[in-house]
Amino acid sequence: MALGKGVVIDLSRMKGIVFDEKRWLAKIEPGVTAFDLQREASRHGYRVHVAEPAAAVCGSTSCSGLFSLFSTTYGTAADNYVDAEFVGSDGSMFSLNDKAAPNLYAFDRVEQKAPGICTALSVKLHPKTADETGVLVPFATMEQAIGFSRECATRRIGLAMGILDLEYVSAFISPTQELAVKVKEIFADRLGMACMVLVIGDKYSMAAIGEMGLPLFDQRLVTALTLGLPSLASARWLDLIHELTEDEPFSYLKIRGFAELAEAALAPSPGQLVQDLDPELRPFFEELYARPELTDLVWLNMFRITSSRIGRDRHFFPIVVYLPGASADWRNGNRLEGNCGPTPAEEQPRLHHPGGQRQAVRHGIRLLCRPDQRRRNPPGTAGNCGRR
C-alpha cells in the first residue's frame, strides 16, 4: 500500500550476490544492502564502493549515484557499475549495456524518474592491500585543507579523502551531545583547528604524505583520542601544547613520543569513553567500543559508518553539489554553482557555517560539496542537483 498514487514493491528478500572475479564484478539483487555487500566483498579480498550501511545498493545506484570518500579514486554515478538490469514501467526488460538503453545519469535540472525497477546490478570490485591505513590531517584554515586535498587528489596520493568540518568530526567520535560540543570547542579554540582532512591510503601514499611534512593524527593517535575523549576536556597538558608548538601549527604532533604522552594523558579505553552514558547503556557500548573496527578509519569508511549522533540539532545531508575542480567559489560555501548552474542569491542556502563535508572526486576533476545547511532546500537545489 502506498500513501499516494502507486504501489510499494518490497524487493528486500532478493538478496543474491554472485562474485565473478575474472570480470572484477559482483552481480547483486535489489535487496542487497551496502553493509552485506561490503562484508561479502571483504571476505573475498575486495572492496566495493557503497553508501551508508542500510542503503540498498541498487536503490542508491538508481537514485543518488552513490558517492563516498572513496569517490576520490573510485568515482561516482556510472563509475560504480559495469551493468544493470531493469524492468521498465511498460513491463519490458532491458540492460544498461543495450545500445538503446536510457542513460541513467543524463543531466537535466529537473526531478527525474528512474527508468524502471533495477532487478540486478553488476558492481565493480576494487583491490585492497594489507597495508592500508588512515590519517587525520588538521588545518588552521579551510583554504589550506582544500589546497592539500587537491594536491593529493591530482597527484593520485591516497585512496579515499575528504575534508571534514569540526562539527562532523566531534559528533562522530563523541558518545554524547554534551561531549561533542566540548570537543568541538577544544579542537577549534584551544587547538586552533578549522577542519581535518581524512586520508586513507597504502604505505606508499602514507610515505608521500609523510614527505610533505605535515603534522597529523595517525591511526594510533586517532584510537587514543577516540577512546580517551572524556579526558580531553580536562587534560591539563592542553595548556602546554602551545608551548610545545613552534611556529608551525600543530607541530606538537611531530614530537617524538607524543603518542605515548597522549596515551598517558588520555588513558584511552572503552570504559573511559562510555563513562558519561546512561548506566544501563554502558555495558553495551563498552563491549561495542572494545571492537578495534570502531576506531579503525579504514573500516569505518569502507562500511560508511554514519554516527546516529550526526544531525541531532538539525538535519544533515540536505543537498549535494558537484563543482568544477578548479572552482574557488565553493571555498566560502555561500555560492553554490557548478553543474547546477548559477544559483540566484535569494535561492542560495543559508549556511550554518561553511563546513559540512567536501571531497575531491575522480582525482580532483570535481569537488563534491555537502554543505551544512540550516533551512529547507531552496528551489532548484533539492536533493542531488538535476539528474540524481
Ligand SMILES: Cc1cc2nc3c(=O)[nH]c(=O)nc-3n(C[C@H](O)[C@H](O)[C@H](O)COP(=O)(O)OP(=O)(O)OC[C@H]3O[C@@H](n4cnc5c(N)ncnc54)[C@H](O)[C@@H]3O)c2cc1C
Ligand atoms: C544518514 C544517511 C547517510 C547517507 N550516506 C550516503 C553516502 O555516504 N553515500 C551516498 O551515496 N548516499 C548516502 N546517503 C543517501 C542514500 O544512500 C540514498 O538515498 C539511498 O538511495 C538510500 O537507500 P535506501 O535503501 O534507503 O533507498 P530507498 O529510500 O528505499 O530508495 C531510494 C529511491 O530509490 C528507489 N529505488 C529503491 N530501490 C530501487 C530499485 N531496485 N530500482 C529502482 N529504484 C529503486 C526508491 O523508489 C526511492 O525513490 C545517505 C543517506 C542517509 C539518510
